[in-house]
Structures are given as C-alpha cells and as structure tokens.
Amino acid sequence: MSAFLKQSLAGLRVLLVMTVVLGLGYPLAVYGVGRLMPARADGSLVVVDGETVGSSLIGQAFDGDEWFQSRPSVAGDGYDPLASGASNLGPENRDLLATVEERRAEVAEREGVDPDQVPVDAVTASGSGLDPHISPAYAALQVARVARVRDLTDAVVQDLVARATTSPELGFLGAPRVNVVELNAALLALQQ
Amino acid sequence: MPVALAAVLQTGFLVLLLAAVHVPLGNYMAGVYSGSRHLRAERAVYRIGGIDPDSDQHWSVYTRSLLAFSAVSILVLYLLLRVQAHLPLSLGWTGVAPDGAWNTAVSFVTNTNWQWYSGESTLGHLAQMGGLAVQNFLSAAVGIAVAIALVRGFARQGTDRIGNFWVDLVRGSVRILLPLALLAAIVLVIGGAVQNFDGAREITTITGERQSIIGGPIASQEAIKNLGTNGGGFFNANSAHPFENPTAWTNLIEMFLLLVIPFSLPRTFGRMVGNHRQGTAIVSVMASLWLAAVTVTTSAEMRGFGTVPGAAGGAMEGKELRFGPAASALFAASTTGTSTGSVNSFHDSYTGVGGGVTLLNMMLGEVAPGGVGAGLYGMLVMAVLAVFLAGLMVGRTPEYLGKKIGRKQVTLVALYILTMPTLLLAGAAITAASPGLVDASVQDPGPHGLTEILYAYASAVNNNGSAFAGFGANTPYQNTALGLGMLLGRFVPIILVLALAGSLASQRKVSETTGTLPTHGPVFVGLLGFVVLIVAGLTFFPALALAPLTEALL
Numbered sequence: 027m028s029a030f031l032k033q034s035l036a037g038l039r040v041l042l043v044m045t046v047v048l049g050l051g052y053p054l055a056v057y058g059v060g061r062l063m064p065a066r067a068d069g070s071l072v073v074v075d076g077e078t079v080g081s082s083l084i085g086q087a088f089d090g091d092e093w094f095q096s097r098p099s100v101a102g103d104g105y106d107p108l109a110s111g112a113s114n115l116g117p118e119n120r121d122l123l124a125t126v127e128e129r130r131a132e133v134a135e136r137e138g139v140d141p142d143q144v145p146v147d148a149v150t151a152s153g154s155g156l157d158p159h160i161s162p163a164y165a166a167l168q169v170a171r172v173a174r175v176r177d178l179t180d181a182v183v184q185d186l187v188a189r190a191t192t193s194p195e196l197g198f199l200g201a202p203r204v205n206v207v208e209l210n211a212a213l214l215a216l217q218q
Numbered sequence: 219m220p221v222a223l224a225a226v227l228q229t230g231f232l233v234l235l236l237a238a239v240h241v242p243l244g245n246y247m248a249g250v251y252s253g254s255r256h257l258r259a260e261r262a263v264y265r266i267g268g269i270d271p272d273s274d275q276h277w278s279v280y281t282r283s284l285l286a287f288s289a290v291s292i293l294v295l296y297l298l299l300r301v302q303a304h305l306p307l308s309l310g311w312t313g314v315a316p317d318g319a320w321n322t323a324v325s326f327v328t329n330t331n332w333q334w335y336s337g338e339s340t341l342g343h344l345a346q347m348g349g350l351a352v353q354n355f356l357s358a359a360v361g362i363a364v365a366i367a368l369v370r371g372f373a374r375q376g377t378d379r380i381g382n383f384w385v386d387l388v389r390g391s392v393r394i395l396l397p398l399a400l401l402a403a404i405v406l407v408i409g410g411a412v413q414n415f416d417g418a419r420e421i422t423t424i425t426g427e428r429q430s431i432i433g434g435p436i437a438s439q440e441a442i443k444n445l446g447t448n449g450g451g452f453f454n455a456n457s458a459h460p461f462e463n464p465t466a467w468t469n470l471i472e473m474f475l476l477l478v479i480p481f482s483l484p485r486t487f488g489r490m491v492g493n494h495r496q497g498t499a500i501v502s503v504m505a506s507l508w509l510a511a512v513t514v515t516t517s518a519e520m521r522g523f524g525t526v527p528g529a530a531g532g533a534m535e536g537k538e539l540r541f542g543p544a545a546s547a548l549f550a551a552s553t554t555g556t557s558t559g560s561v562n563s564f565h566d567s568y569t570g571v572g573g574g575v576t577l578l579n580m581m582l583g584e585v586a587p588g589g590v591g592a593g594l595y596g597m598l599v600m601a602v603l604a605v606f607l608a609g610l611m612v613g614r615t616p617e618y619l620g621k622k623i624g625r626k627q628v629t630l631v632a633l634y635i636l637t638m639p640t641l642l643l644a645g646a647a648i649t650a651a652s653p654g655l656v657d658a659s660v661q662d663p664g665p666h667g668l669t670e671i672l673y674a675y676a677s678a679v680n681n682n683g684s685a686f687a688g689f690g691a692n693t694p695y696q697n698t699a700l701g702l703g704m705l706l707g708r709f710v711p712i713i714l715v716l717a718l719a720g721s722l723a724s725q726r727k728v729s730e731t732t733g734t735l736p737t738h739g740p741v742f743v744g745l746l747g748f749v750v751l752i753v754a755g756l757t758f759f760p761a762l763a764l765a766p767l768t769e770a771l772l
Contacts, residue, residue: 029282030282030285030286033282033283033286033287034286034287034289034290035268036267036268036269036283036286036384037267037283037286037287037289037290037291038290038294039266039267039268040263040266040267040269040287040384040387040388041287041290041291041294041352041356043262043263043266043267044263044352044355044356044388044391045348045352047392047396048351048352048355048356048391048396049347049348049349049351049352050347050348052351052396052399052400052403052438052442053347053351053413053435053438053439055400056400056403056404056407056413056435056437056438056441057413057414057415057435057438059404059407060407060413060414060437063407063408066407066408066409066410067407067412067413067414067437068412068414068416068433069412069431069433069461070410070464071431074424077422078421079421079422079423079424080421080423080424080429080431081431081460083410083460083461083464084429084431084460084461086423086424086425086427086429087425087427088424088425089425090425093424093425097539101455105429106429106430107338107418107429107430107431107432108338108339108418108430108432109336109338109339109454110336110338110453110454110455110458110459111336111454111455111687112455112458112535112536112563112564112566112567112687113535113536113564113567114536114564114566114567114661114686114687114688115526115535115566115567115661115662115688116526116566116567116573116662116666116669116688116769117523117524117525117526117527117533117535117567117568117569117570117573117666117769118524118525118526118570118662118664118666118769118772119526119662119666122526122535122567123525123526123529126526126529126530126535127529144531145531146530146531146532146534147534147539149530149531150530150532150534150535150536150537151535151536152458152534152536152537152538152539153455153458153536153537153538153546153561153562153563153564154453154455154458154459154460154538155455156455156459156460157460157538157539157540158460159538159539159540160539161539192540194219194224194466195465195466195467196231196467197219197224197227198219198223198224198225198227198228198231199224199228199466199467199469199470199545200465200466200467200469200540200541200542200545201221201466201539201540201541201542201545203539203540207424210424210425211424214424
C-alpha cells in the first residue's frame, strides 16, 4: 500500500502541473489568438443601429406575422440559451407525432398553404433548440406573408432572403440554409 | 447537387483526409513513444513529480502508477466540482451534489464524458477548463499509453519491462494532444466557436425579448473533447450547439478530430512491431466496420424510416439544419464508433435502424476504430482471439507477431471480452427489472424505452458517453450505478491488457514457419472482422432483438 501511496503523491504533483499547462495555459493561448478576431471569438454578434440584437449563430423566437418564423424549439420556453437541448422523443412516440401534426396545421394556416407544402424543418425541433437556420423552402413559404404585413414587394423580401442564404460549403458539406436571425435583422434595419 | 451524391462526397472527403494524415501522424506517434530524449519542459514535470523518467516499469508497477494517477484524478476532480461555488469564474453556480460529482469525476477520468448535467446551468468556467478539459487531455493520454504498452509487449522480448507510465502520460499530452488541440481550437475559433471568459450576457433581441448570450472557453474544450475521443460538451446540446460547432465545415473538422488518432494508431503499431502490413491489416478491419456503420446510419436517416419521420417528411427531429441528415448520421456513426460520445444531433430521435446502429457500434466493444488507445488495444485483443480460433481450427499452437498465445494469454483475453457485456447486461437488467427505476428514468414506452436503458449502460461501460438523452440519468441510483459501470468498464480491461502486455514482453519470439498463420493478409482481415461481429452478435442479439430491431419493425 505504501508503494501505491507514493505513486499517488507523484500522481498528484504531476496532475497539478499538468492542470496549470492544460487547464490554464492552453485555454489562455486559444483566447489570445481569439483576440485577433473578436467578432468570431465572442459569438458572431449581430448589431443593428449600434445595438446588439443577438448572435447570428443563436436562433431567436419571433412572435408576430411581420417576422420570418424559426424552427420549433424545445430549449426552455423556446430559444433559451440557458437550456439548450432537444426533445429526445423517439421515432414512434405518439406525443411527438401529435405535436408534428399540430405544427403542420398551424404553419399551413398561417401561410395559407396546403399542409402537404409545409417542409420538414417547420415541424421538427432542432438538436440544440437554438438552430438559427430554416430551409430555403420554409423561407420561400413565408415571403408572401411577411411582404404583405410589412407592405413590401415580394421581390424586396426575396432579395433579403437570398442574402441570408448559405450554400453547402464545397458544394457537399451540410445543407442549403437561410439564417433567420440575419434575415429578420435585415428587415428591422430596412424599416428603421 | 443531389443529396445522396453530397453525402457520398462528404464521407469520401473525410476518408481522404484521414488517409492522408494517418501515415505521418502514426509515424510521429511511434517516434514520440520510442525516443529516449526528454524535452526540457518534460524534465521539469518529472522533477516536480519526483519521477525517474529513464526507468522502465514492470507491468504491475506500470498498472499501479496508472491506477494511482487515475484515483488521484477522480478525487481532485470530485473536490473541484463540490467546492466550485468558492472558486473564481464560478458564474454563481453552486457546488455539485455528491452523487453527481462522483458520476462526473469518474466520467471524465475514464474518458467517458457521460453528462447527467447541462454545462450552461451547472458549471463555472474553472470547473470546465481546469477540471473537465484537463481530464480530456489526461484520460486520452492514459488510453494511448495502455495501447503503446501492449504494442511494446509484442515488440519486445525476454524482458519484464513495458515502459514508464509517467513518461507515456506526459509525452502523449504534451507532444501529441496539446499541439493538435491548439491548432484545432484556433481553426474552430475561425469558424465561429466562442473563446472568452464571459458569463451570460443579457441582450435585447430583434423583437424586444431578453436573451442570454453565453461566453466561455468553448473552442479550447471543443477541440480536445473530440481529439481525445472524450465527448463532454460545454453545453447540454453538445456539438449541436452553434457555439461549439458553428458551421458545416467545422462539423467536418470535428469528425476528423474524433477519428484521426484512432485511425492513425494502427500505423504506430505497425511501425513499432517493425511490420507496417500488420498495422494495415488492423486499420482495414476498423475502417470496414466504420464504413458499414456510416452507410447504414446515413441511408436510414436520409430515408427517414418510422412513424414520426414519415409524418414530418424526414428525420429532422433533434437535428440541426446546417448539418442535415447526412452530416448528422456521419457524425453519429463516428462518435459511437470511437467511444467519443459528443453528438451533433440527438440519437434518441433517430430512426429505429439509425439509432440501433449507434447502439451496436458501442456493443462491438468500441473497436471501429474505437477511442484513442482503447480502440487499438481492444482490436489487438480481438486479434489475439482470432489467431487463437484459427489455431484451434487447424490444430496448431497459435502465434501472433511471433508470440505464442498460450493458456495465460487466452485466459486474459477471455476475461477482457467477458467484462464489458457482463457489466452492460447486468446493469441494464437491474434497471429494466425494477419498476421504480424504470418510472424514474425511462421516457418512451415500449421497445424504445428498453433501448434507452441499454444505450445508457452500453455508453457508460464502453466509456462512450453519448445517450439516448430522453433517459433521465440524474437520479442518485443511476448516477452511482452508471459511475460504477464507467469505472469498472475502463479499468478492469486496462489491468487485463497490461497483464497481457507483461506476459508477451517476457516471451522470446518464435520464428515464422510455413505453418504460421499470416496476420497481414485479406484472409486475416476477414477473420478478424468476423470475430468482432460474431462475439458482439452472440452476446447482444437477444437484447437487440427485443429493443431496436422490434422498434424498426413497428
């Protein structure tokens, strides 16, 4: 046992040194490099008229027909960064099935379209609950409503959607997507 | 571009990256563990620890050092979590309760990173970076050390020494993990991963609501959590969280990180035993199993089998739009094949088949390609078993790399192979058979509920750490039982592997004859893959049939 104790003391000393190197030195070094690009390292904040209104990486809930709607979120009461997460409901779960049908009917009614036209991202909650993106299909579905409520032409709104759209990197990484936070921030900036 | 083509190109691109890097990285790692020169910084660590870095250890001393270091690590991390309220950068969070602190301390020291908690509402920055991230490095270095010790057992002869644990630990951390993690973390910051020491910052959103933007040393933790196949997220949402994994290309980098060391270590093995073809055989088996898992998971998620995906128009519940089903499935198959357990999408909502493959990946014993170090030593143990079975078939004394596989070696291998399934099935059975425990933790009814239990114990015992997260693991019973599963699932196999290393090192090599089974050709690759599948299949088929297979047929 005394051999084990001796090894443990050596282990404790090694652990403390390594904690200084790996637990303080390493994150501080990354922090130092991050200061060269604070816009990225501090969360890609979105600023409208000098006010920080969010992060382009973190989705928001948008109440009201004048806004593009985000995906459903189960992070807290919706898009709460203090409670990130998913529903974790299984593929045969009856409650989830009912929720999906409810969301479909809601979106179809709001946009005045056939329920079959509602895309999958409009009826499913994301993994983080903070997904800032919607599909180009879901954005296209919302253009007419947003233009009507805001008294803009469809073409103006479509142009903003195009500017908030990202294609898959290298053509094959990920999916085409529209950033709802950037899109709604552009709408806000346009009419202020 | 059609989505199926994009999925194939993405996987192909990842394979190309890994193929390009595994040779130089594997060679470099062999050099790290073979050289006798110490860096000045390393000498300083040895001096402070009172360690003689030039003395090789008997396997029992190596094991004792490893266990002592791990015990101290658990104790220190436990205390850090308990008293975090009184430390700087605590962000006002209270100390973690005893059962939760025990679970998390064990979880990070065993390279599991099972998380019953949400980082953003439980832990301060010092606990994350000074406690959890430190163990992300060190537990990974311990895993590689054990694999290297076993490789030395094959490479050396007529000695009872298998290396120096402290030297292997420090070199793995300082020369391999630290530089790679630093580089990766900077790349992630460029992609938008956050790195500062801010707390939650209140802002007014576009519609005038309040929202907290959370800061922290996120990118640094993200890099090592994937590189070291740890998996513990800064946030509850793990790598699905946009601050951990902001874009589709950072997602590719993160998948590369979690695969790169496990897929490079077979090259290290080949180099250290003086025959690269031996390493190629091992990596071929790993890659074939991984690719098979990727293919099945990806096609299942892209097609969206099952009631809810069918009704929704696709399997997007629990998935991020910037990744889509293909990049989510590729990540899922890789994170469960490597014992990482970080997730960019939530496996509990996967299709029956996709979720079943993630579970099966862990039940294979984490060898395709497995965790850093753990994957290689797990696969080498299977290789010894494969050689033994082949020897039985032709009636010859089995040998692997010139070492006779006798009674002692086979006994150790058999015990190794029995440990994981015994812990997994016993742990899952106790929960499944206790109505009180089922009510307290299981979320979904029917076969999916059983999958949640099996997944939790498979994840803990194999030191993976991912979850069917609907399973409510934060109860005193589950925290304690899963903690025990992680502890025994990590250290019992390690002790057996180091004993095996000692017994092999002490043997003289026998020379190859025409009757020796070649262990570098396609026949052996096929045999080894078959043995891995058949061992897991025979052990787990009844459990899989009751849970994910039943669900897939619903």
